Amino acid sequence: MVAPPDNDVLWARALHFQHNGSPALTGVSLGVRDGEILAVTGPRGSGKTTLLSCLSGLLPAQSGEIWFNSKPMHTMRPMRRERLRRERFGWIDPVPHLVPELTVWENAALPLMLRGTGRRAARTTAREWLERLDIGDCARKRPRGLPAAARQRVAIARALAAAPTVLFADEPTASLHRADRAHVLRTLTTAARSHGITVVLATTEPETATLADRSVALLDGRCVQTVHLPPAAESEGRAACSLSV
Amino acid sequence: MLALRLARRAHVLVQVRRLLVAAASAGTGFLLLCAFGYALAHPGASPGAALRLAWCAVPLAATVHLAVAVARADPATRPRPGLSAVGLGPGRLMVFSVLTTALSCALGSAAALLLFLHLRGDLPGTPPRNSLADALAAGLPLPLPATVTLLAVVPLAASVAGALSLRPREDARRDAPTGPGAGPAGGPGAEPGAEPGTPGAGTAAGNRRVGKPRAATGRQGALPADTGTHAVPAPSGLPWGIAVVAAGLTTETYAARDPRGARLDLPGDLVAGTAGVLAGWALTALGLALAGPALTHLCGRLLQAARPGVLRLLSGRGLQEEAGRIGRPLGVVCAVASGAYAIARVYAEAHDAPPAFGPLSVLGALVVAGCALATLLTAAVEARGDRADTTAALLRIGAPATLLRSAALLRAGALVLVLAPLTWLVAELAALPLLR
Numbered sequence: 001m002v003a004p005p006d007n008d009v010l011w012a013r014a015l016h017f018q019h020n021g022s023p024a025l026t027g028v029s030l031g032v033r034d035g036e037i038l039a040v041t042g043p044r045g046s047g048k049t050t051l052l053s054c055l056s057g058l059l060p061a062q063s064g065e066i067w068f069n070s071k072p073m074h075t076m077r078p079m080r081r082e083r084l085r086r087e088r089f090g091w092i093d094p095v096p097h098l099v100p101e102l103t104v105w106e107n108a109a110l111p112l113m114l115r116g117t118g119r120r121a122a123r124t125t126a127r128e129w130l131e132r133l134d135i136g137d138c139a140r141k142r143p144r145g146l147p148a149a150a151r152q153r154v155a156i157a158r159a160l161a162a163a164p165t166v167l168f169a170d171e172p173t174a175s176l177h178r179a180d181r182a183h184v185l186r187t188l189t190t191a192a193r194s195h196g197i198t199v200v201l202a203t204t205e206p207e208t209a210t211l212a213d214r215s216v217a218l219l220d221g222r223c224v225q226t227v228h229l230p231p232a233a234e235s236e237g238r239a240a241c242s243l244s245v
Numbered sequence: 246m247l248a249l250r251l252a253r254r255a256h257v258l259v260q261v262r263r264l265l266v267a268a269a270s271a272g273t274g275f276l277l278l279c280a281f282g283y284a285l286a287h288p289g290a291s292p293g294a295a296l297r298l299a300w301c302a303v304p305l306a307a308t309v310h311l312a313v314a315v316a317r318a319d320p321a322t323r324p325r326p327g328l329s330a331v332g333l334g335p336g337r338l339m340v341f342s343v344l345t346t347a348l349s350c351a352l353g354s355a356a357a358l359l360l361f362l363h364l365r366g367d368l369p370g371t372p373p374r375n376s377l378a379d380a381l382a383a384g385l386p387l388p389l390p391a392t393v394t395l396l397a398v399v400p401l402a403a404s405v406a407g408a409l410s411l412r413p414r415e416d417a418r419r420d421a422p423t424g425p426g427a428g429p430a431g432g433p434g435a436e437p438g439a440e441p442g443t444p445g446a447g448t449a450a451g452n453r454r455v456g457k458p459r460a461a462t463g464r465q466g467a468l469p470a471d472t473g474t475h476a477v478p479a480p481s482g483l484p485w486g487i488a489v490v491a492a493g494l495t496t497e498t499y500a501a502r503d504p505r506g507a508r509l510d511l512p513g514d515l516v517a518g519t520a521g522v523l524a525g526w527a528l529t530a531l532g533l534a535l536a537g538p539a540l541t542h543l544c545g546r547l548l549q550a551a552r553p554g555v556l557r558l559l560s561g562r563g564l565q566e567e568a569g570r571i572g573r574p575l576g577v578v579c580a581v582a583s584g585a586y587a588i589a590r591v592y593a594e595a596h597d598a599p600p601a602f603g604p605l606s607v608l609g610a611l612v613v614a615g616c617a618l619a620t621l622l623t624a625a626v627e628a629r630g631d632r633a634d635t636t637a638a639l640l641r642i643g644a645p646a647t648l649l650r651s652a653a654l655l656r657a658g659a660l661v662l663v664l665a666p667l668t669w670l671v672a673e674l675a676a677l678p679l680l681r
Contacts (some may be wrong), residue, residue, distance in 0.1 A: 060642060082253070082643055082645060083645075084645075087643070090642075091641050091642055095632060098638070099559075099635050099639065101562035101565060101566040102558065102559075106558065110639075110644075111642050112366070113554065113555040113558070114643065114645075114648070119552055119554065158642070159642075216465075
């Protein structure tokens with residue numbers, strides 16, 4: 001076993017993962033430095049979500065190594081990984097999976113309360129984050145009554161309120177319109193930078209990746225630096241559409 | 246045929262639930278046939294026969310209740326994106342579910358018929374000795390049309406009730422972030438945006454939360470102050486339930502004071518009560534069933550009252566959210582339990598011995614009690630399936646599985662703690678007039 005570099009908060013080597021036999025990750029290696037925003041780009045189906053799940057300990061890597069703060073995650077028991085997720089990691093889904101019966105502030109305070117923080121302290125922190133994300137006025141509402149953008153902001157507040165070491169954002173803006181998208185991303189990156197939170201951001205869009213410090217491109221379950229696709233053939237002498245069924 | 250294929254490939258637990266429906270249907274069918282046999286054997290005693298037939302309404306209702314609950318909880322009849330795309334939407338799946346229900350009930354009815362014929366001695370082989378002689382009409386020819394009509398009652402009633410309960414409704418559509426039919430609980434393989442909230446996905450089965458119209462939810466500023474805070478309105482059955490229980494107890498007490506009313510034999514060798522007493526008793530049970538959802542909601546409310554931590558918060562709010570789904574079968578279970586307790590009290594008082602009923606009464610009681618319990622469990626399973634998304638999201642942010650399990654246990658404990666004394670109280674009050 002090779003110990004990972006010291007300045008990497010997360011470090012993965014030769015990750016392999018298959019979903020019921022269909023390969024999702026085929027030998028991905030990457031390192032995430034402390035406090036940086038790392039964009040994982042790639043088209044749909046390139047293994048971004050699987051990579052984030054493996055890095056956050058949701059899925060056990062089938063082969064390969066993952067180190068978090070120089071501790072091996074690939075050998076941890078599920079219970080320890082769960083605790084790690086609860087205490088050190090945050091997660092944002094593409095669609096906000098909030099608990100429908102809790103109010104907005106309770107949703108945002110949930111990770112803190114799961115860690116054992118008192119109700120009053122958790123509430124103060126959650127409300128602060130909701131204010132920062134411009135949804136302080138719906139703190140007492142249920143998520144069902146809110147528009148999608150507001151719900152996504154609640155999910156972001158929930159992830160940030162717990163002050164995680166690493167925040168995994170799996171296409172956090174996938175279900176939003178462009179105006180909301182820009183706002184949500186800006187809030188997320190600004191908050192992460194000002195609080196020193198490391199962010200691993202999966203995205204399909206190149207313009208989202210420009211907000212990140214560094215980006216890693218995935219294609220068909222591999223890390224790629226440059227994509228070598230066959231060059232487009234000259235159109236002369238070829239029918240524009242020669243599809244025959 | 247597709248319905249059969251879908252039904253055949255279901256999970257073992259689903260098949261067990263369908264078997265339960267078949268068993269309940271068999272029990273009810275057998276009771277109906279026995280009432281019919283009594284009528285055949287005693288052509289002169291039509292009031293007694295009619296009374297026996299009328300008593301079959303209770304197991305029939307219990308069976309239909311169970312069949313509807315099982316149909317609603319059936320994952321095969323839940324709208325799925327893949328099937329919706331090929332035109333098997335909620336409407337078509339409702340037909341499937343009706344077919345499956347009818348099939349399991351018909352199987353049960355056939356079993357009941359076979360058992361009845363066997364006991365009568367119509368089938369080859371010697372019939373076992375039994376104490377049902379006057380309910381079997383052995384030796385008399387069995388009229389086919391009447392038999393078929395009686396046996397068709399359960400499948401027809403269950404199918405119609407299932408169709409009514411599962412019919413596609415526009416207002417059942419949910420625009421919530423957690424669409425119940427949306428993908429395998431947001432699993433790792435689910436790509437973002439792949440959960441478009443398929444029209445009506447997972448809503449025809451389940452979701453009785455019709456609730457307030459969500460017309461004004463588009464703009465944040467335009468929300469009425471209250472809409473967001475109480476998205477799921479509290480069930481309003483508590484005043485009704487209390488009123489009906491009180492009316493039932495009053496009726497019973499008044500009727501018991503005046504014993505000259507028309508007497509009705511209770512099934513089993515039980516003290517005969519007047520029609521008024523029985524009506525009061527039925528009203529009491531109905532009141533308990535009506536109050537079920539509101540009581541469940543109240544339990545949840547009490548659980549999460551006074552600065553709750555995460556455990557009480559999750560369990561209490563979950564109970565409040567599921568009050569509509571869990572509460573009704575729970576109320577029915579309470580009603581059945583209170584009825585059983587009251588009957589046992591009355592019997593013990595009258596005969597000075599532990600209750601010993603005839604085989605048909607025992608069968609009826611078993612069908613009713615079993616159906617009530619099975620319906621409650623099925624509703625719980627349905628609620629769990631509907632909340633799978635939320636559970637998965639909670640697990641993703643690192644909620645320990647033990648926390649979720651303790652929340653479920655806490656919920657069950659709170660329900661027992663509140664409902665058991667209440668049921669006992671109502672049963673004691675209901676038995677009181679008959680004990681004098």
